[in-house]
Amino acid sequence: MAISLSVVLLLAIVLVVMVRSGSIKPGPAVVAALFGFFLASTGMADDIQRFLDAVARTINSIKF
Secondary structure: OHHHHHHHHHHHHHHHHHHHHOOOOHHHHHHHHHHHHHHOOOOHHHHHHHHHHHHHHHHHHOOO
């Protein structure tokens, strides 16, 4: 839960920065957000979550 909340918060911040800087217009930003919302309710959501969990575990296991 904490990882997915962190990812959502990070992506929301990136989206706001992109809209404010003019990199992306508000219309396409809304479409992107809605796409993510509806994608989360599909059968692919579990696969995407497993992939993101694996990436998070990999990053966490890197020793500097």
